[in-house]
Amino acid sequence: MKPAPFAYHAPRRLEEALALLGALPEAKLLAGGQSLIPMMNFRLARPQHLVDLARVDGLASIRAVGERIEIGAMTRQAAVETSAVVRDGCPLLVDALRHVGHYASRTRGTIGGSLAHADPASELPVVASALDAELVVAGPGVTRVVAPAEFFRAPLTVALDRREILTAVSFARIGPRVGWGFTELNRRHGGFAIVCVAAVLEVDGAGRCTKAAVALGGVAGVPVRSAGAEAGLLGHPLDDRRIDAAAAAVAGDIDPGSDLHASAEYRREMAQAFTRRALVQARGRFQEGR
Amino acid sequence: MDTCLVRMRVNGRPVEREVPARKLLSDFLREDAGALGVNVGCEQGVCGSCTVLVDGVPARACLAFAVQVDGAEIRTVEGLTTDGSLHPLQQAFHDHHALQCGFCTPGMIITAYDFLARHPRPSIAEIREALSGNLCRCTGYQQIVEAVQDAARLGAVPEGGER
Ligand SMILES: Cc1cc2nc3c(=O)[nH]c(=O)nc-3n(C[C@@H](O)[C@H](O)[C@H](O)COP(=O)(O)OP(=O)(O)OC[C@H]3O[C@@H](n4cnc5c(N)ncnc54)[C@H](O)[C@@H]3O)c2cc1C
Ligand code: FES
Ligand code: FES
Numbered sequence: 001m002k003p004a005p006f007a008y009h010a011p012r013r014l015e016e017a018l019a020l021l022g023a024l025p026e027a028k029l030l031a032g033g034q035s036l037i038p039m040m041n042f043r044l045a046r047p048q049h050l051v052d053l054a055r056v057d058g059l060a061s062i063r064a065v066g067e068r069i070e071i072g073a074m075t076r077q078a079a080v081e082t083s084a085v086v087r088d089g090c091p092l093l094v095d096a097l098r099h100v101g102h103y104a105s106r107t108r109g110t111i112g113g114s115l116a117h118a119d120p121a122s123e124l125p126v127v128a129s130a131l132d133a134e135l136v137v138a139g140p141g142v143t144r145v146v147a148p149a150e151f152f153r154a155p156l157t158v159a160l161d162r163r164e165i166l167t168a169v170s171f172a173r174i175g176p177r178v179g180w181g182f183t184e185l186n187r188r189h190g191g192f193a194i195v196c197v198a199a200v201l202e203v204d205g206a207g208r209c210t211k212a213a214v215a216l217g218g219v220a221g222v223p224v225r226s227a228g229a230e231a232g233l234l235g236h237p238l239d240d241r242r243i244d245a246a247a248a249a250v251a252g253d254i255d256p257g258s259d260l261h262a263s264a265e266y267r268r269e270m271a272q273a274f275t276r277r278a279l280v281q282a283r284g285r286f287q288e289g290r
Numbered sequence: 291m292d293t294c295l296v297r298m299r300v301n302g303r304p305v306e307r308e309v310p311a312r313k314l315l316s317d318f319l320r321e322d323a324g325a326l327g328v329n330v331g332c333e334q335g336v337c338g339s340c341t342v343l344v345d346g347v348p349a350r351a352c353l354a355f356a357v358q359v360d361g362a363e364i365r366t367v368e369g370l371t372t373d374g375s376l377h378p379l380q381q382a383f384h385d386h387h388a389l390q391c392g393f394c395t396p397g398m399i400i401t402a403y404d405f406l407a408r409h410p411r412p413s414i415a416e417i418r419e420a421l422s423g424n425l426c427r428c429t430g431y432q433q434i435v436e437a438v439q440d441a442a443r444l445g446a447v448p449e450g451g452e453r
Contacts, residue, residue, distance in 0.1 A: 102423025
């Protein structure tokens with residue numbers, strides 16, 4: 001099918017984009033279009049106005065800022081995947097991006113679009129959750145910074161007002177003594193996740209775990225941080241027994257649903273298996289010094 | 291404001307039209323630029339048959355409005371042939387019987403072209419991953435992978451692509 005008619009706006013500055021959102025209640029933001037345009041082609045979305053962010057100055061950049069990597073919302077996924085700054089400072093993001101659709105969708109799809117779209121089976125919200133992302137949101141006259149736990153509200157629903165724009169996101173840098181893992185189960189390469197897991201582990205000189213983040217996607221409406229798995233690792237050496245127990249603890253923190261791709265039971269089993277693999281990956285990277 | 295003036299170069303030829311904002315790039319290329327090699331299968335980004343190069347970068351033509359890529363340089367499968375003779379990559383598809391109905395072929399070839407320009411010496415696993423976003427309902431993929439492998443061996447696509 002073809003999209004319903006709309007008026008197209010291509011502002012050059014962020015203030016103009018915000019003014020358009022304020023003046024046009026029926027407007028929707030257009031980023032890479034890789035989720036919005038399919039919905040418009042099927043007339044699941046029929047916005048009367050589209051405000052294209054592609055020509056807005058200053059929204060597509062990648063910068064290392066202190067202990068964080070800051071990425072503009074309109075940075076294309078493919079540009080992030082191939083960035084030396086990101087590969088060096090945030091390799092978990094590169095690993096996860098290779099699972100986001102296909103190269104020909106990543107050349108247009110953006111970082112901000114994926115986070116704002118918040119598909120419960122998408123990878124970037126899980127990485128944002130594991131790496132304590134800071135989401136920068138511009139609204140009329142104010143800018144605020146939102147944490148993932150507050151940003152992701154429900155499937156396809158984020159804490160953005162109709163007049164607000166996600167302008168950037170920053171991720172904690174993966175420093176020395178930190179290992180990371182990303183694992184995903186899906187039916188076909190490039191498909192949405194049945195289950196995906198991002199794990200980040202930090203250890204001290206004695207090999208004891210000093211920080212643990214275990215985030216899962218596909219098992220709830222929003223990314224889930226497994227408090228059970230993290231508590232089971234903190235303060236302990238990362239031996240197989242600890243990792244097995246932490247992976248098993250994930251079951252207590254999730255309440256997955258059934259759909260045509262997988263039953264709840266299968267998702268629960270796979271969440272544990274893929275957490276285990278992500279933790280083993282993270283530990284291996286630390287031991288090898290990457 | 292529902293129509294927009296859109297200018298592009300399609301396979302080297304300038305095209306300029308006043309079109310509705312809702313006109314997809316795939317429809318613009320077929321209807322306004324005469325590039326009928328842009329095949330439209332699913333219109334939801336899944337099948338890959340509409341893949342074209344936008345400023346040298348592969349994209350789904352069904353997931354962009356023409357107006358979004360105003361000013362771009364587009365290359366479709368037609369743009370690979372010179373003086374009516376097949377590009378070496380197209381020739382490899384021919385030689386390996388890498389098509390049956392041919393519907394997926396333009397998207398496969400554009401995808402493979404871009405992939406080989408970035409990865410001149412790929413492994414079979416890398417070829418399969420690169421083509422995983424393009425569906426073929428006829429061939430079973432084996433011959434397509436072989437054609438791309440052979441094209442790589444013959445250096446059919448120069449590193450960085452042709453200028
Ligand atoms: C075949 C195919 C497979 C895919 N597979 C995956 C996959 O495996 N995993 C995955 O995660 N994704 C997948 N996707 C979707 C991914 O490609 C999209 O890029 C992403 O979901 C949306 O990003 P976008 O830039 O294209 O945003 P758009 O489609 O332009 O926008 C999506 C939504 O976010 C809003 N929005 C966009 N930017 C902002 C902003 N800066 N501030 C506020 N709101 C904003 C828009 O208004 C819209 O509602 C797939 C897509 C296709 C076509
Ligand atoms: S028609 Fe564009 S991907 Fe199928
Ligand atoms: S040859 Fe028929 S779809 Fe590929």
